[in-house]
Amino acid sequence: MTLPTEISGAEKRVARLQEATDPFDVRQGIIELGHVLGPRTADIVHGELGPLDDVLCVVVLRGGALMYPGFAAAFPHADFCMVGMRRSPDGNTVEHEYLTDIPRDSYQATIYIDCIAATGGTLLAVGELVSARCHTGPELAAVINSAAVATERLHLAGINLLGFSLYEELHGPVVTPDMGRLDAGDLFSGGAGRSGADGPNSDG
Numbered sequence: 001m002t003l004p005t006e007i008s009g010a011e012k013r014v015a016r017l018q019e020a021t022d023p024f025d026v027r028q029g030i031i032e033l034g035h036v037l038g039p040r041t042a043d044i045v046h047g048e049l050g051p052l053d054d055v056l057c058v059v060v061l062r063g064g065a066l067m068y069p070g071f072a073a074a075f076p077h078a079d080f081c082m083v084g085m086r087r088s089p090d091g092n093t094v095e096h097e098y099l100t101d102i103p104r105d106s107y108q109a110t111i112y113i114d115c116i117a118a119t120g121g122t123l124l125a126v127g128e129l130v131s132a133r134c135h136t137g138p139e140l141a142a143v144i145n146s147a148a149v150a151t152e153r154l155h156l157a158g159i160n161l162l163g164f165s166l167y168e169e170l171h172g173p174v175v176t177p178d179m180g181r182l183d184a185g186d187l188f189s190g191g192a193g194r195s196g197a198d199g200p201n202s203d204g
Contacts, residue, residue, distance in 0.1 A: 003140065003160030004151050005044070006167075010036050014144070014164050027066055030115060033144055033164065034070030041142045041162055042074040045109055049138065053077035054108035056134065060085060060126055063115035071113055071142070079103050083129060085122050102134050110136035117143050117161065118175050120150035127159055147175045 010033060017029035046052055055078040059068050062084075072080065084097035110130060112123055123141050130136060141154060143163040147170035151161050168175045 003044070003162055004155060004166050005160075005162050007037065007040050007162065007164050010164055017144075030066040030144065031069060034067030035073070036070070037067065037142050037144070037163070038070035038072075038074035041071070041111060041140065044162065045111070045140070049109050051108075055079070056081065056102065056104075056107040056110045056130070056136065058083055058110060058112045058126060058130055060112060060114040060122065064113040067113050067115065067142075067144075071111070075111075079107070081130075083126055085126065099129060099133075102130070104134065106135035106137070108137045110134075110139050112139065112141040112159070114141065115144050116175055117141065117146035117150035117154065118170055119147070120153040120157075123150075123154055123159060124157055127157070145175055 013029065013033055013036070017026060017033065020026045020029055042052055045055060052075055055075060057071055057075055057078050057080045059065065059071070059080065059082050061082055068080075079102070081100045081102050083099045086097050112126055112130075114123060114126075117123055127136075127139055131139075139159045141159050141161050143161060143166075145168055146154075146161055146163055146166040148167040149170055151166045154161055
């Protein structure tokens, strides 16, 4: 596949999202970008791999939850599963909390949906989890932003990226520019959020 690929034409939306501080504005911005990223991902998958009814879409929670509507609309005949991820108690590894059923044993392609890739650790862990349960076919991660280190690391692991900015800087666990100062769970539930490494850009 001709990836990693940065999508053009949404720069103003991304900039508004990065400048937003109100939880509603950030949530709406992520949902809107999901409705751009979903169809663009579908175009690439259809153009390079064929029909979209043999695709598995994996929504990485909590960051990918707000992007789900855009991908559900763009992939109406695909299978979807949800995977919940969390940090280990020592903070050094990523562990899964749950994975919903994967209906089939084999897919033409698998798409991992998440907001941010910082180090790429979460998406790599998700890829290992899913590939142990089915034949994934070519793997693609659809994100809003990614640090350059995550883009390269995932690409080397065979997971190509599609998103709006894939070569951002990484400062500790934080991708800059980020998407405000709100935790992904707070965004989804409507909370006030908090700043620091727990933000939606702390992929791990």
